[in-house]
Amino acid sequence: MREVAVIGCGMTKFGELWKKSLRDIFVEAALKAIDDAGVDHIESMYVGSMTPGLFVGQEHIGALMADYLGVAPIPAVRVESACCSGGMALRLGFFEIASGYSDLVLVGGVEKMTDGADVTYALASAADQDYEVYHGITFPGLYAMIAKAHMHHYGTTRKQLAAVSVKNHYNGSFNPNAQFPKEVTIDQVINATLVADPLTVLDSSPVSDGAACAILVSMDLAKKLNKPVIKILGSGAATDALALHTREDITTLKAVKDSAESAYKMAGIKxxxxxxxxxxxxxxxxxxxxxxxxxxxxxxxGGPFTEKGNTSLEGKIPVNPSGGLKSKGHPVGATGIAQVVEVVEQLKGNAGKRQVKNAKIGLAQNMGGSGASSVTHIFQI
Amino acid sequence: MPSPGYRREMPQRYRLEAAKCKKCGKVSFPPRLVCSGCGSREFDKTKLSDNGKIVTYTTIRVAPAQFTTQVPYSIAIVEVDNGVRITTQVVDCKPEDLEIGKKVKLVFRKLYSEGHTGIICYGYKAILI
Structure with a gap:
């Protein structure tokens, strides 16, 4: 396989973008990425999006986005794996270049969620319709059941869950693209409106509109373009049972573990x-x-580790310096690529007040549903 | 959104029909065409036990459109006596009555009525015993 690099990125602000259409949101992010990379064409495109059909009634968005970006007739296809559609789009673009077939590929993600659809219903379509959703489960409900089991088996506390939101909102307060760039307190998280016990609205990522894009090139081309090069060291993906109840252990996200192990192995790191x-x-x-x-x-x-500050910006292993889905926003199809945007900013040392010190190797992990699909990428400057 | 007819008419919803693998004995609910334990394609019909216990649970406060009139409602992952786990509502009790490990029995109930036509969707729910 050939080496692959990221040479440009761009994203829209995440939030309620009521005055912008699905296509305009995507094209805005794509143009930012193309301009950042300084390239004059792309050879193909992968667009991650979970369910534009349910959210705004639009399918077939590979061709739509190629048309409005002005790059038709290049091949363009939508990639779907629920909330890790973006990360899976990146993986397909990575393999297209690694295989030697193309030199210059745009990978992106987009979702427009805030205006129109029954969001709870649309998101629940990533769970098992026949045996979970039919009985009234929701996504907050699935994660709430994971939380209850984790608290029961490992003694994870309500306060430790809240510490994740507090940390991510603090990081997000420095991110100009974040939907909710403001701090919250432990008490605010715990006392917020319950969505599915024990999770409150401040344990939950928001409903968002947004897009993010990245330009991938072969390492040979990257060197010729004389741009800062972020190398993709590893890519791993995995699946697990769609229905949470089918899994052996409710608290184990096996697809995440499997996708990470594949990525670590390819990257040759631990x-x-x-x-x-x-x-x-x-x-x-x-x-x-x-x-x-x-x-x-x-x-x-994980609970005590987070509560002690190990995952904060100054901690042992900073997690979600961007503010994460919680503060930055979660337009589901865009999330996997927005993670790449942050990893690249961090590795280049351009992250301002949320900059992680000595950022050499960054990891992006994106998952679908209650963890039935996961994709992990590892990047190095 | 209307559900396809097959979803309402699955025999396993009403008679708890399951499939027992002829090779490794693993019980699949719903029945599968390929055993998730050993890959075999040969099964015997069996019935799911209607007794079980709560593995984990929550109370849904924000529901999709077809369930909004029922909030708050409790939902759990239940492990029935032959080892199979299912997701089901737990009814005829208060949310605070649920606990991990508590015993339940599956019963036949209305789940919701659907769309403008009001088609009634039936299935199993659990009650505490």
């Missing part, structure tokens, strides 16, 4: 080599489980 990570904190409990699966902390110890 968890302790990672300088910082952007992870899929769709709910506070998710970040606690993920840092366990990524090997940053022993199984069951």
């Amino acid at each position: 968890p302790s080599d990672v300088s910082f990570a952007e992870v899929h904190d769709c709910f506070s409990i998710a970040e606690i489980c993920i840092i366990e699966e990524l090997g940053f902390v022993k199984k069951g110890q």
